[in-house]
Amino acid sequence: MLKFTSLVILLFSMTTLAQENYNSESYKVVLGDIESTTFAKDSTANALVIYEQGKSHVDNNDYDLRTEAKFKIKILNSEGFDNANVEIHLYNNKSKSEKIKDIIATTYNKNGNEVTTTKLEEKNIFREKYDENHTLVKFTLPNIKEGSVITYSYKIISPFVSSYKGWEFQGDIPKLYSEYNASIPGNWLFHTRLVGGKKLTTNTSVIKKECLQMRNGASADCSESVYAMKNVPAFIEEDYMTTKRNYLARIEYDLETFRDTDGTVINYTKSWKDVDREFRTDKEIGKQLKKTIKTEDLLSSAIINDADQLNKAESIYNYVQDNYTWNGDYKIYRNVSVKDLLKNKSGNVSSINILLHNLLRESGIDVKPVLLSTRNNGFPTTIFPAIFEYNYLIVQATINDKQYLLDATDSYLNFGDLPYRCLNQIGRLLDFKNGSAWIDINPRTHSNVFYQTNLKFDENDLLVGSIKTKRTGYHALYKKKEYYSNEDEYINTLENKFPYIDISNFEVTSDGVESKDFKESYAIEYNFDDVGDNVYLNPFFVTFFKENPFKLQERSYPIDFGYSDSYFYMFNIELNDHYSIVEIPKEQKIALPNNTGQLVFSSKQIGNSINFLLKIDFKTPIYDVDYYPYLKAFMSKIVEIQNNTVILLKKTI
Structure with a gap:
């Protein structure tokens, strides 16, 4: 053989x-x-x-x-x-x-x-x-x-x-x-x-x-x-x-100098000191950054006279968000005009954020522009200035010795948060007095998703209860955009999302668009599977990850989530005298190497009640490629728990 x-x-x-x-x-x-x-x-x-x-x-x-x-x-x-x-x-x-x-x-x-x-x-x-x-x-x-x-x-x-x-x-x-x-x-x-x-x-x-x-x-x-x-x-x-341009194997050339036959030398690669000077005198960005704005023509007296610098900055930020619309254009080197923005109420990234910069400066707040390359545009070169690689401009404000990175192009963003497109690790802070410098572009806070589900059998043996959710950080941002852009469509989508659940009494309980979180609650009726004397219940009405996103045998580039986050799913079911517990899932716990993430799934029976807790932590926004096999197995276990967890009950009457 x-x-x-x-x-x-x-x-x-x-x-x-x-x-x-x-x-x-x-x-x-x-x-x-x-x-x-x-x-x-x-x-x-x-x-x-x-x-x-x-x-x-x-x-x-x-x-x-x-x-x-x-x-x-x-x-x-x-x-x-x-x-x-x-x-x-x-x-x-x-x-x-x-x-x-x-x-x-x-x-x-x-x-x-x-x-x-x-x-x-x-x-x-x-x-x-x-x-x-x-x-x-x-x-x-x-x-x-x-x-x-x-x-x-x-x-x-x-x-x-x-x-x-x-x-x-x-x-x-x-x-x-x-x-x-x-x-x-x-x-x-x-x-x-x-x-x-x-x-x-x-x-x-x-x-x-x-x-x-x-x-x-x-x-x-x-x-x-x-x-x-x-x-x-x-x-x-x-x-x-x-963008894959960050990782594709290739060779590139950037012209540093050219020496003509007469001995003339033209330097194409400049120092950041040269670049700072050029930006300061530039007819587009430089000119616009120096533009004087009469705050009394745009801001209310309440904002102008606010003695609290942080409150004043937040109010100015909200004013720009609410009154000027980003046209989707990323231009930062041409067609930049605060004057046209004020007239048309719409403009490109640079125009909007330079208006924000100038209003904050005129209000006595320490501000500086920051050049970025967005996630889809690629990492900027750090060994020498490659100005053409930048396609975005934001503002850094320093208030009470604390720095805030600001972008007023998105009306749903909170003060101090950046759009996801900007989370590309580094930016170049333009300081025309002391010289420009690299700064880290990191999310301000950890993002979270919370679900709390409570169910019980009523007198008619119907399984009824409620779901409460809370989202923070980028998860809140995404949900605010979904809900406030079209409330009816949001509710219809939610009602059609779960085929075996009827939803009623939907309510958003957070404090509007400017809230730092997004909270909602609704009543549910669970139409469970009844097979003879056995009842099979899937406790996961919501799946954080429907499938494993990691399918490659090997991955040659980092896993970049953009921000760190956590997911919490709490489930409680209270039985009546008509049902008894036959089987509940086993507890599981997995950790990623170096304490960079964990998965905890616990299930407990207390009397005639069952409690579940699923907690998923991604403790860092970026994982090196060496973590890929661990993340792949980690995600596989999450999907398995969400899709295959079943509570088995038995009718006693």
């Missing part, structure tokens, strides 16, 4: 090897690329990059940046057909634009013993305007089938040498081999950044003498680098993460 099993394993291994004979060493398509039908390292993959290469250099004739890209991809099944749809972004400004040429694309299929090729025709290449600065070049590889191999290549000519092309080693499908070649003349000095935490399998650089000839007879040496990665897994997005 042992010999037979070993033989089966050997035959299976040989079959797998025979099925996978990809040529990942060159762009050339070989028979093994076409005949291979699987990818054992990732059985979920629908397509596979067998080989890809990019090359960039500065042209000797016109000094344009020329980039050639080649891709060879295996289509494993029909769900991978989307990889035959190609989009290429070309950048342009008012005076110059990128161009593309030499697009060559071919599909390879095997019909019987014959390999056929189908080439892309020029008429099937389309161009469309994406926005004022980008054009899309689009095409679809022809004759795609399961098992097809596709190749395509193109050349981009760019007059924007200062924006040297980067390269993505990782994408939505796995890659066997990805290579990038960069030739950079010594006149240009770039910061080279490897993002994503994955190691290069090739990382070489040599100096090529006099690679670039200048018009005045001068020449420049070039740094010629080769970067490559092998067996790069697909990047799969999962819940509780910031």
Whole structure:
């Protein structure tokens, strides 16, 4: 039997090897690329990059940046057909634009013993305007089938040498081999950044003498680098993460200085001291931050004369929230106008929060602007100022030696809280007197969800009772938005949420939109399952997590909840003389490593009553990737308890 099993394993291994004979060493398509039908390292993959290469250099004739890209991809099944749809972004400004040429694309299929090729025709290449600065070049590889191999290549000519092309080693499908070649003349000095935490399998650089000839007879040496990665897994997005741009394995270039042939040096990467000075004198943000506002034209005398600085600041904050609407625009470097905001009652992020900043300053409160990059925009660079990476502006107010981070774009936010989109770890505090500095962007408070359910059998053996809930922090914010934006829809949704529960006497018991929490209560009637003499009750009317959000075998990026929180579910049922307890669930307790979270489920019988308590704690907003298997098991246990907990009762009469 042992010999037979070993033989089966050997035959299976040989079959797998025979099925996978990809040529990942060159762009050339070989028979093994076409005949291979699987990818054992990732059985979920629908397509596979067998080989890809990019090359960039500065042209000797016109000094344009020329980039050639080649891709060879295996289509494993029909769900991978989307990889035959190609989009290429070309950048342009008012005076110059990128161009593309030499697009060559071919599909390879095997019909019987014959390999056929189908080439892309020029008429099937389309161009469309994406926005004022980008054009899309689009095409679809022809004759795609399961098992097809596709190749395509193109050349981009760019007059924007200062924006040297980067390269993505990782994408939505796995890659066997990805290579990038960069030739950079010594006149240009770039910061080279490897993002994503994955190691290069090739990382070489040599100096090529006099690679670039200048018009005045001068020449420049070039740094010629080769970067490559092998067996790069697909990047799969999962819940509780910031933008994937933070974690994709790639190489990026940021221009630091340019030295012209006459010896002139232009510094593109400035110090924060330089940036502070530029912001202070900037015609957009700088000018608006210095704008004087007559508080008596906007604020009531009660607010102006309030001697309590914190009360005054909260009142000014509420005034801006209630009277000016965010138009959804994130612009912070252009179209910033407090004057237009006052006139139109609507404006972008910067306009609204600069108005808040100026009103607080004119009222004698110490305020400073803070630059942010939102969660969907990516982490800002910390090693040097990269101003283009910021897309948001908030305000820091210091009152009685305590700092408050403020954003008036959301009318449901409480004073001192930030929108979830802003929870991206760090921001740059602009202090034009003492110099700017990094500050932590952390939630002000822990967020909580409380449920208290009380049930009893009445004289007609109906199971009736009440539910009371309380939410704080971000959980309260979400519920306030749901309820106060459409109260009728909120109640209808609640009533339809539980198929076996009838809801009545719904009431919100917190103190309106400005309340720091959200509380509600309602009466319920539980329509339970009655199977002969047995009664089965599911005590969890509410499931905090309907399914486990963590499904990957491995995760290569942190678990970022944005804020720490806790969930409490308390359940009590009081029986009458017609029912007795047969079985209640066992107690359970699980802790995450280093006391970063815990799950407690307790069940107790006291006389003819049953008490349940489910408590879930996530004690930190961000968990390192090493915690992933523990969080995955942790969430699995939560879902299991919520979905499978049953109280078994027996009729006694």
